[in-house]
Amino acid sequence: xxxxxxxxxxxxxxxxxxxxxxxxxxxxxxxxxxxxxxxxxxxxxxxxxxxxxxxxxxxxxxxxxxxxxxxxxxxxxxxxxxxxxxxxxxxxxxxxxxxxxxxxxxxxxxxxxxxxxxxxxxxxxxxxxxxxxxxxxxxxxxxxxxxxxxxxxxxxxxxxxxxxxxxxxxxxxxxxxxxxxxxxxxxxxxxxxxxxxxxxxxxxxxxxxxxxxxxxxxxxxxxxxxxxxxxxxxxxxxxxxxxxxxxxxxxxxxxxxxxxxxxxxxxxxxxxxxxxxxxxxxxxxxxxxxxxxxxxxxxxxxxxxxxxxxxxxxxxxxxxxxxxxxxxxxxxxxxxxxxxxxxxxxxxxxxxxxxxxxxxxxxxxxxxxxxxxxxxxxxxxxxxxxxxxxxxxxxxxxxxxxxxxxxxxxxxxxxxxxxxxxxxxxxxxxxxxxxxxxxxxxxxxxxxxxxxxxxxxxx
Amino acid sequence: xxxxxxxxxxxxxxxxxxxxxxxxxxxxxxxxxxxxxxxxxxxxxxxxxxxxxxxxxxxxxxxxxxxxxxxxxxxxxxxxxxxxxxxxxxxxxxxxxxxxxxxxxxxxxxxxxxxxxxxxxxxxxxxxxxxxxxxxxxxxxxxxxxxxxxxxxxxxxxxxxxxxxxxxxxxxxxxxxxxxxxxxxxxxxxxxxxxxxxxxxxxxxxxxxxxxxxxxxxxxxxxxxxxxxxxxxxxxxxxxxxxxxxxxxxxxxxxxxxxxxxxxxxxxxxx
Numbered sequence: 001x002x003x004x005x006x007x008x009x010x011x012x013x014x015x016x017x018x019x020x021x022x023x024x025x026x027x028x029x030x031x032x033x034x035x036x037x038x039x040x041x042x043x044x045x046x047x048x049x050x051x052x053x054x055x056x057x058x059x060x061x062x063x064x065x066x067x068x069x070x071x072x073x074x075x076x077x078x079x080x081x082x083x084x085x086x087x088x089x090x091x092x093x094x095x096x097x098x099x100x101x102x103x104x105x106x107x108x109x110x111x112x113x114x115x116x117x118x119x120x121x122x123x124x125x126x127x128x129x130x131x132x133x134x135x136x137x138x139x140x141x142x143x144x145x146x147x148x149x150x151x152x153x154x155x156x157x158x159x160x161x162x163x164x165x166x167x168x169x170x171x172x173x174x175x176x177x178x179x180x181x182x183x184x185x186x187x188x189x190x191x192x193x194x195x196x197x198x199x200x201x202x203x204x205x206x207x208x209x210x211x212x213x214x215x216x217x218x219x220x221x222x223x224x225x226x227x228x229x230x231x232x233x234x235x236x237x238x239x240x241x242x243x244x245x246x247x248x249x250x251x252x253x254x255x256x257x258x259x260x261x262x263x264x265x266x267x268x269x270x271x272x273x274x275x276x277x278x279x280x281x282x283x284x285x286x287x288x289x290x291x292x293x294x295x296x297x298x299x300x301x302x303x304x305x306x307x308x309x310x311x312x313x314x315x316x317x318x319x320x321x322x323x324x325x326x327x328x329x330x331x332x333x334x335x336x337x338x339x340x341x342x343x344x345x346x347x348x349x350x351x352x353x354x355x356x357x358x359x360x361x362x363x364x365x366x367x368x369x370x371x372x373x374x375x376x377x378x379x380x381x382x383x384x385x386x387x388x389x390x391x392x393x394x395x396x397x398x399x400x401x402x403x404x405x406x407x408x409x410x411x412x413x414x415x416x417x418x419x420x421x422x423x424x425x426x427x428x429x430x431x432x433x434x435x436x437x438x439x440x441x442x443x444x445x446x447x448x449x450x451x452x453x454x455x456x457x458x459x
Numbered sequence: 460x461x462x463x464x465x466x467x468x469x470x471x472x473x474x475x476x477x478x479x480x481x482x483x484x485x486x487x488x489x490x491x492x493x494x495x496x497x498x499x500x501x502x503x504x505x506x507x508x509x510x511x512x513x514x515x516x517x518x519x520x521x522x523x524x525x526x527x528x529x530x531x532x533x534x535x536x537x538x539x540x541x542x543x544x545x546x547x548x549x550x551x552x553x554x555x556x557x558x559x560x561x562x563x564x565x566x567x568x569x570x571x572x573x574x575x576x577x578x579x580x581x582x583x584x585x586x587x588x589x590x591x592x593x594x595x596x597x598x599x600x601x602x603x604x605x606x607x608x609x610x611x612x613x614x615x616x617x618x619x620x621x622x623x624x625x626x627x628x629x630x631x632x633x634x635x636x637x638x639x640x641x642x643x644x645x646x647x648x649x650x651x652x653x654x655x656x657x658x659x660x661x662x663x664x665x666x667x668x669x670x671x672x673x674x675x676x677x678x679x680x681x682x683x684x685x686x687x688x689x690x691x692x693x694x695x696x697x698x699x700x701x702x703x704x705x706x707x708x709x710x711x712x713x714x715x716x717x718x719x720x721x722x723x724x725x726x727x728x729x730x
Contacts, residue, residue: 318630321627326623334620336638338642392623
């Protein structure tokens with residue numbers, strides 16, 4: 001047994017970013033580490049060699065030939081020499097101002113200082129031959145090499161100290177398909193010939209199939225969304241609707257410009273959940289803004305609960321506003337950075353037209369920890385922020401909730417959690433939901449019906 | 460307060476405190492002439508450590524009080540600029556549209572006027588008064604502040620938390636004061652830190668030309684003007700106020716730079 005990993009995970013403070021993962025890698029064995037982007041493959045590999053960026057900690061055990069590695073000194077002893085790492089991006093991992101010959105020479109001197117001059121040249125020649133690079137390329141700088149040559153040069157550099165374990169992090173993902181295939185062939189041939197162990201990090205299934213074993217890393221949460229069964233409406237009352245709504249885009253107040261919405265008829269009944277699909281630029285977000293009365297309209301009208309909002313006096317409209325709320329796409333822009341979380345929720349609660357729960361129970365309702373009330377939004381992760389934005393929207397006790405791509409800035413696991421949360425809270429409070437999304441899975445999970453938009457019209 | 464602005468802020472505070480102590484405890488008043496002790500060099504006489512001027516007034520008392528006066532003029536003008544600039548800029552940036560055009564074109568027109576020329580004309584025609592001067596310098600500073608505040612307010616207003624506040628049914632004054640203005644604070648501080656030394660310099664320039672109301676105490680500018688006249692035989696009368704002026708401007712400059720750096724770093728973190 002050479003490399004032994006037990007319950008290795010990477011954390012940033014209290015947040016788990018990768019793992020835990022456990023495996024053993026014996027001499028001559030090849031193991032593929034696969035998983036969706038964001039599942040922590042690269043972080044795990046870096047943690048193996050003690051190469052985590054500052055601020056991240058690894059937990060768990062990494063042992064090499066029976067000895068536990070935990071200090072920087074341990075890692076330095078084996079890193080490069082026995083445990084070698086091939087980076088994804090060769091261009092940024094070769095020294096741009098040094099010729100290939102110099103870089104290979106330096107590497108050889110550092111790792112094998114005892115070699116004689118002649119033996120050193122021979123070793124460099126052998127490493128080049130192994131990756132099928134011509135000796136004439138030795139005098140070139142990295143920018144004078146092609147992408148494939150660079151990746152092979154990096155591989156030669158990695159192989160020069162004759163390591164026993166090779167950790168390759170997406171070594172071919174920056175290359176085109178043909179080159180990627182050739183480079184992988186080369187990598188596997190060399191691993192077999194030297195009897196090295198290989199840990200290949202990849203998202204490419206065919207590359208993973210060439211390894212003896214495959215280890216799948218997942219972020220832990222379900223990433224596939226359930227599909228909602230459409231229901232019959234109980235009430236035929238309309239919550240929010242537009243009639244022959246037209247909106248034009250004006251860049252300056254004295255200039256009129258292109259139509260964004262043209263005669264849009266649209267409605268959401270009470271308790272109904274409607275999805276809006278469409279390409280970007282089809283007017284989805286404008287429709288949301290116009291329905292909220294935040295965009296000046298040129299024709300038609302918008303009604304909330306039967307009231308034409310553009311005919312209401314400003315004060316009356318403001319009093320009505322808390323009943324229609326919105327969750328925005330980007331949780332980094334939708335929360336005031338200088339407002340503490342409890343103040344933010346209290347402000348929203350204060351607008352509710354009927355009494356709302358207190359800030360603490362709102363935090364709990366969206367699955368945030370209660371002690372976060374004293375923090376600022378910048379201390380939260382993207383998923384947590386979106387939960388907070390949802391809590392703020394719901395704290396005014398709305399009857400209509402509009403979500404504009406509310407999950408598209410999040411990764412798959414967070415998306416699934418937020419969708420589940422919206423589903424649950426909307427069910428509890430019998431919300432009418434208007435969901436703008438480009439993800440069919442999200443609207444299938446949440447909506448009773450889907451409306452498609454194109455070129456500013458409902459089609 | 461960021462740690463890096465502590466030193467310059469402390470130096471400025473010490474200078475102001477020194478003026479207070481000088482006023483209370485120093486035996487010589489800045490406008491008390493000692494005819495028998497005119498033009499003493501610094502360190503030559505222990506009752507006047509920094510020497511005396513042509514009519515025997517104590518230079519230490521004069522410089523220390525004039526420094527505090529200059530700082531006070533700068534801060535008052537800066538505060539005035541901040542208040543006017545913040546109001547105009549935030550309103551223009553947040554409300555946008557017609558209000559924005561109106562306010563900003565007005566600012567453009569005023570900025571096209573030469574500040575020094577107007578100041579000289581006003582002070583030459585009217586009784587020179589410290590208040591007129593501060594108002595003038597502050598108002599001109601406000602134009603710059605208003606422009607930066609407008610850009611900043613637009614940036615803040617384009618973020619969705621402002622929309623979210625509108626959706627809660629709040630009115631514009633509430634959103635401006637509770638959501639927009641608090642986010643302008645870092646930019647405002649940077650803006651003030653530019654205006655304050657500028658105000659000090661403008662006042663000194665006018666005082667140097669003899670247009671500033673150099674009443675009993677005078678500012679560093681009026682001391683410098685006197686120092687230039689006696690430069691040939693009493694160079695300390697120029698050097699000492701010049702050093703004080705340099706220190707004050709350097710301190711404000713450092714504070715401004717470091718506030719700007721801190722703000723840039725904070726924004727980098729955000730992104």
